[in-house]
Amino acid sequence: MIGLEQYLIVSAVMFGLGLLGLVIRRNVLVMLMSLELMLNAANLALVSFSRFNGDLDGQVFVFFTITVAAAEVAVGLALVIAFFRKRHSAGVDELKSMRL
Amino acid sequence: MELTLILPEIAVVVIGVILLLIDLWAPPEGKRPLIAAAAVVAGLVCICLFVFPPALGEAFGGMFVMDALALFMKQFFMAGAVLMLLFCYVAYDRLGGRVSEYGVLVLFAVAGMMFASSSNHFALFFVSIELITVSFYVLVGFRRESVMSLEAGIKYLILSAFASAVMVYGIALVYGSAATLSFDGIAAVEGGLTDNAVFLVGLLLVTAGLGFKIAVFPFQMWVPDVYQGAPVTTTAFLAAVSKAAGFILLIRLVFTAAPETFRQWQPLLMIIAGATILYGNLCAIPQRNLKRLLGYSSIAHAGYMLMGVSAMNAAGRVGVLFYLVAYMFAVMGVFMALYLAHGNPEKDDIESLGGLHLRSPLVAFSMTIGLVSLAGIPPLAGFVGKFLLIEAVVRDGMSATGGGHAWLVAVAVIGILMSIYYYLAVVRSMYRNAPDARAKPVSIHVIGRIYLYLCIAGVVIFGILPGGLVSWIKGVMTGFGS
Numbered sequence: 001m002i003g004l005e006q007y008l009i010v011s012a013v014m015f016g017l018g019l020l021g022l023v024i025r026r027n028v029l030v031m032l033m034s035l036e037l038m039l040n041a042a043n044l045a046l047v048s049f050s051r052f053n054g055d056l057d058g059q060v061f062v063f064f065t066i067t068v069a070a071a072e073v074a075v076g077l078a079l080v081i082a083f084f085r086k087r088h089s090a091g092v093d094e095l096k097s098m099r100l
Numbered sequence: 101m102e103l104t105l106i107l108p109e110i111a112v113v114v115i116g117v118i119l120l121l122i123d124l125w126a127p128p129e130g131k132r133p134l135i136a137a138a139a140v141v142a143g144l145v146c147i148c149l150f151v152f153p154p155a156l157g158e159a160f161g162g163m164f165v166m167d168a169l170a171l172f173m174k175q176f177f178m179a180g181a182v183l184m185l186l187f188c189y190v191a192y193d194r195l196g197g198r199v200s201e202y203g204v205l206v207l208f209a210v211a212g213m214m215f216a217s218s219s220n221h222f223a224l225f226f227v228s229i230e231l232i233t234v235s236f237y238v239l240v241g242f243r244r245e246s247v248m249s250l251e252a253g254i255k256y257l258i259l260s261a262f263a264s265a266v267m268v269y270g271i272a273l274v275y276g277s278a279a280t281l282s283f284d285g286i287a288a289v290e291g292g293l294t295d296n297a298v299f300l301v302g303l304l305l306v307t308a309g310l311g312f313k314i315a316v317f318p319f320q321m322w323v324p325d326v327y328q329g330a331p332v333t334t335t336a337f338l339a340a341v342s343k344a345a346g347f348i349l350l351i352r353l354v355f356t357a358a359p360e361t362f363r364q365w366q367p368l369l370m371i372i373a374g375a376t377i378l379y380g381n382l383c384a385i386p387q388r389n390l391k392r393l394l395g396y397s398s399i400a401h402a403g404y405m406l407m408g409v410s411a412m413n414a415a416g417r418v419g420v421l422f423y424l425v426a427y428m429f430a431v432m433g434v435f436m437a438l439y440l441a442h443g444n445p446e447k448d449d450i451e452s453l454g455g456l457h458l459r460s461p462l463v464a465f466s467m468t469i470g471l472v473s474l475a476g477i478p479p480l481a482g483f484v485g486k487f488l489l490i491e492a493v494v495r496d497g498m499s500a501t502g503g504g505h506a507w508l509v510a511v512a513v514i515g516i517l518m519s520i521y522y523y524l525a526v527v528r529s530m531y532r533n534a535p536d537a538r539a540k541p542v543s544i545h546v547i548g549r550i551y552l553y554l555c556i557a558g559v560v561i562f563g564i565l566p567g568g569l570v571s572w573i574k575g576v577m578t579g580f581g582s
Contacts, residue, residue: 008276015269022262031258038265042272049276057281058272061223065268068230072264075237076257082241083250095251098325098392 007048014041028080028090032073039069102159105166108174109214111145112181116207123200132192135203136547139185142207146178162282163221168576173217173348176425180341181210183432183551187333190548191439194331195242202242206337209235213345219352222271222281229267229313232345233260236338240330252329259322263312270305273298283357290358303358310353314346316406317376320399324383327395328448335391336435339398340428347405347420354409355417355580362412369410370508376403377515385522390438391448393522394431397474400515401427404489407512411492413499414577419488421573426473426481426562433555434470437463440542450526455535460542466552468527473559475523476516481562486516488570 014037021034043062050058080090087094103110119138126134149171158165184206188199195202212231219225237260241253271281277299278286293299312319327335354362362369380400387393405423408416440463441456442448457464473480490512497504544552562569 011272015265018265022258028254028258032261035258035261035265038262039268042265042268045269045272046275049272053276053279055279057223058275061226061271061275061281064223064227068227068234068264071234072230072237072257072261075234076254076261079237079241079250079253079257082244083247083254086247086250095255097248097251098328 004048004052008045011041011045011048014038014044026092028083028092029077031092032076032080036069036073039065105154105157105159105164106215107154108145108149108178109211112142112178112207112211112214115141115145116204116211119200119207120204123204126200128197131197131199132189135185135189135192135199138200138203138207139182139189142178142185143182146175146182149175149178158220162284163224164215164218165220166218167580168578169348169351169580170218172421172573172576173344174214176344176428177210177213177217177341180337180344180428181207183428184210184333184337184341186547186551187336187432187436187439190436190545190551191331191333194439195333198242202239202333205235205239205242209239209337209342213341213348216345217348219349220283220356222275222283225349225352226264226268226271229345229349230264232342233264233313236260236334236342239334239337240326242334243331246329248329249331252326255329256322256326260312263309263319266305266312267309270302270307270309273302274306275302277302283352286357287359290360294361294364300361303361306353307350310346310350311372314343314350314402314406315399316372316402317379317399320376320379320402323399324392324395327398328389328392332391332435332439332448335394336432339394339435340431343398343402343405344424344428347409347424350406350409351417351420354412366410366412369406370505373403373406373410374508374511376400376406377511379403381515381518381522385518387522388450389448390450390453390526393450393526394434397519397522398431400519401474403515404486404512407508408489408492410508411489411496411505413492413496414574414580415495416489416492417577417580418570418573419485419492421576422488422562422566422570423482423485425569426485426559429555429558429562430470430473430480430482433466433552433559434474436548436551436555437467437470440544440548441467450529451533452536452539453526453530454533455539456530456542458535459539460544462544462549462552463542464530466556467530469556469559471523471527473563475520477520479560479563481559481566484563484566484570486512 018034018038046058046062156166209232212228215228237257240256241250243249277296315323380396384393384396405420408420473482476482476486493505
């Protein structure tokens with residue numbers, strides 16, 4: 001029998017993987033994907049809490065999160081493309097033009 | 101009819117959409133008058149908001165609350181929107197033909213801030229934060245011909261999206277333990293959750309995400325690069341207005357959703373406030389770039405305001421709101437002066453301000469007044485704000501059992517002394533150094549001149565005669581929180 005606990009463990013693992021990807025990957029596109037993974041981990045937690053609390057608010061909240069995440073990625077990709085045109089790279093090592 | 105309660109937000113969004121549509125057909129020479137027209141219409145909405153304040157009440161099942169505090173903040177944000185649109189009009193050469201797009205994004209961000217000031221439910225809380233931040237991603241990276249601006253935009257995007265992900269995860273945990281997303285509902289069940297680890301971790305994650313938006317230590321790492329790389333108008337907007345949105349959300353969260361838990365966390369909030377004040381001021385001292393210096397000092401100002409929140413009393417909340425008003429006038433004046441003084445958008449060195457008083461006495465004077473107010477020297481508004489915040493902490497320390505908060509007051513005073521040093525160093529290099537031989541005299545558009553007078557007047561009047569504003573804010577705060 002799969003209960004709330006199993007869903008939450010999967011969600012926590014997804015969140016951790018997203019965090020790990022954000023920290024160790026050096027490409028902005030992969031970092032954006034890791035962020036999506038983190039947001040989806042939160043969505044999974046929301047939906048499973050909603051299911052097991054018998055309350056629909058959490059599932060409705062997930063729609064807002066998905067929409068907002070899409071908007072965020074749309075703007076993010078635009079910024080990355082504009083930057084790529086200037087520097088021909090999407091690596092974070094290029095993001096160092098500002099210093100003390 | 102519930103929609104009448106959100107009329108101010110509807111008005112702002114409609115102005116934005118109409119501006120976007122007219123811009124499609126506007127000839128290139130019509131772009132600048134168009135942004136002026138938008139500023140005038142926004143100004144009319146702002147005046148209406150003051151003269152005919154909308155009715156108070158709740159809407160959408162208690163999700164949206166229109167109380168005196170929300171009304172005050174909406175008036176504040178609307179005034180900020182007008183100042184920003186005027187700034188766009190003056191800084192037309194910096195933003196170019198896409199100035200209307202910029203104005204639209206400013207208006208949408210302001211709509212998000214107005215929703216934020218009324219949020220009483222985690223759904224509205226989250227969506228309004230995201231409306232603000234997604235608008236800001238574009239505003240920060242707006243000068244797409246500049247690598248610095250794009251770099252600042254990408255940095256802001258990654259770190260801010262990370263903060264949002266943490267915040268949503270926190271909201272999920274709070275929802276799981278409290279079984280509701282409404283602030284009133286959470287406050288009702290909070291008493292039984294003070295030992296619930298899931299609830300506490302969730303609330304901590306939400307607070308951390310919010311701490312990122314207001315840039316308190318240890319979530320401040322994005323500030324210097326974003327402030328330096330963003331266009332000067334965006335930096336002003338980020339510092340003066342967006343910080344206020346973060347604080348109103350924090351006040352709602354702390355005093356409406358979970359007052360008991362945050363009362364227990366008071367030492368944590370105070371430690372963060374003290375660390376933020378020290379970090380911001382210490383890092384600001386060696387800076388040579390004025391935008392970067394103002395970025396670090398804005399971290400310190402967030403620390404002072406967090407100190408007011410952490411005092412957990414009405415006096416602290418009054419201090420925060422007063423400080424936000426004083427801060428907006430000072431920061432807007434400083435950034436307008438900075439824009440007028442520098443011809444080149446990529447160079448904001450303090451050295452190149454040398455001899456500014458010979459190039460334009462007004463610009464140098466308004467920069468000085470703004471910086472002196474930020475430093476907290478009487479008789480300007482910044483001093484009154486800092487005084488109110490410290491007084492609130494002392495008052496809470498006297499009512500608390502034992503100890504008081506003497507260390508926090510000491511940290512705040514040390515921070516103020518450090519800030520006087522680096523702000524006055526800027527003023528000194530402005531008046532003492534000779535101007536660069538190649539520097540041109542400053543030409544100021546008449547609107548820019550009025551704008552500077554307005555900022556100086558705000559800082560001076562609220563500094564010499566703070567009584568009216570303080571008693572107004574006290575009236576706003578009666579009946580809010582415990």
